[in-house]
Amino acid sequence: MLKYSLKRLLQSLITVFIVITLVFLLMRLLPEEGYFGDGYDKLTPEQRENILRKFGLLDPWYVQLKNFYSSLLKGDLGKSIIYRPDVPVIDIIKLKIPYSMTFGLAAIAVSLLFGLSMGIHTARNKGRFWDKIWSGYVVFINAVPAAVYLLFIQLYITGLKYKGRSIFPMLFNRHNPRSWILPLISMSLGGIAGYALWMRRYMVDQLNQDYIRLARAKGMSEKQIMVKHVMRNAFVPMAQYLPASILLTISGSIYIESLYSIPGMGGLLVDVIQRQDNVMVQALVLIYSSLGIWGLFLGDLLMAIFDPRIRLEKKEGAR
């Protein structure tokens, strides 16, 4: 287990290193405008050169790379240029991350709770009435563009009134818990469908396995078989992607956050790309890609904890 973890850790570190380097080098290919802010047209060539020198952009690329790494090790992601001039990137996202992560984590919790129970329920009642209803839901969520039903939820559900007042406010307000509900539901719909779909699929796979037949012949009740044999086995393949989705809640949801005016991370990356704030783009791409890699790393560890075949991979040759 230790060897396996160390191996994966090393692989992840190398991947992160490669990704960071690549991102940095690609950023050097972007037009220079992104470093000057709004007044680009009014600057003389000398002023432009001064600014570029200030950023260290006139050094050879390997010096730039070295400087970039040393500031990165100090936890310095640079300062925003256009989005909010001269404010450190960290300070900008520090305010936004809590919104995105809180909603994201809550949505994952809700999705897991409802998605897994739905998957388990449909797998146990395969082909019956509720299976068809829930499958319909899954197909609907996957087939209809999210924008359509999300917009409907906002338009029509906020229209519901109780004693003349809307039950659910149209916009997010930190101090009004009722305004948290619709964004949370909107964010969970897709997750519920996803987890239900895969849980059902993996459970049905498991139920057809020979060892389930043996467990039944052993005299275990369906309930015991579900708890001891089916559910855990079915969850293993899903566990792999859980850490990545948890970590990436940091990026927020573009569409839902803008629908309800939640001041989260959603859309920030698109925004800074459009406004050519090179430093911000660089910092965000770095954060998202390394979180993705660490998520997969944790997923691999989680898999190994659940599945002995992975953790004992090299130890014994016996099949």
Added chain:
Amino acid sequence: MTEPILSVRDLVVKFSLRGQILTAIRGASLDLYPGETLAIVGESGSGKSVFTKTWIGMLDANGWVDSGSILFEGKDLAKFTREREWLTIRGKKIAMVFQDPMTALNPLRTVGMQIQEALELHQDMRGEQAKARTIEILSEVGIDIPEVRYHQYPHEFSGGMRQRVVIAIAVACNPRILICDEPTTALDVTIQAQILELIRDLQRKMGATLVYITHDLGVVANVADRVAVMYAGEIIEYGTVDEIFFDPRHPYTWALLSSLPQLGIKGQPLYSIAGTPPNLFTDIQGDAFAPRNPNALKIDSVRRPPFFQVSPTHYAKTWLLDPRAPKVEPPETIRALRSKYERYAQ
């Protein structure tokens, strides 16, 4: 003879497949006596597995017992519908060992736990006591260093070892009847012999009744006391091993034995039964084997033969045994067997 431990009468099992009804078991009857080893033989699709699965209520979801009875300890298992009823039988009284040990164990649970589950269910053991007994059983089924093996996972076991674990699970159930559904088919020959030996030893120790399902007649000759031959969902002949091997009466049993490679004559093509088994989707008239039987009588295609007694332990479902039937001699290979037997009996 003593009272049967399990008695099946005129069992009919049907399956619904793509909107059609398939009759897998067409009125099979069988008595099982305590302590004996019975082998059920027949070609693939003859209904051997389905027949025994009805005893523990483990037909696939699209199958059902249509009529007939399965009497066991004063209860008719054919009438069982609820899981609660089956849980009093399954594993506890009648256990089953399946064909493929490679996939029969849950890859994510330790071998020890999978055996212990059965102990906890059927012998009311818990915790340390159950663990100690599990380790004991592991060593009973011939697994070395059971204390270490207890904590290992199935992928750390070879095929033969896994089959031992599956058998250990059956032992942990301590059943009165143990059904072995082709327990050695997936194993290589040397391991096969070891596993058969192991099952025989354990049977002696537990005093269980053993049912082998197999199409390996070599295994039958080795382990069984009695043999039942199945064809197209019917038991068509049964008797002691000697009776079936040396004095078979049903044309299908003749054909089955003639196709044994061991009985073939060197230089001559191996005997094979002409035609294919009947389509179980259709209603079969008369003797199901008649279309493939070169010596079929007229009545064979009209009326289904009843069981004719050959000896107190030997019965066969063929019109050839009717006193009015013409005398049909069994094929040469079978006659050779019979004369061999007569010499051996003297």
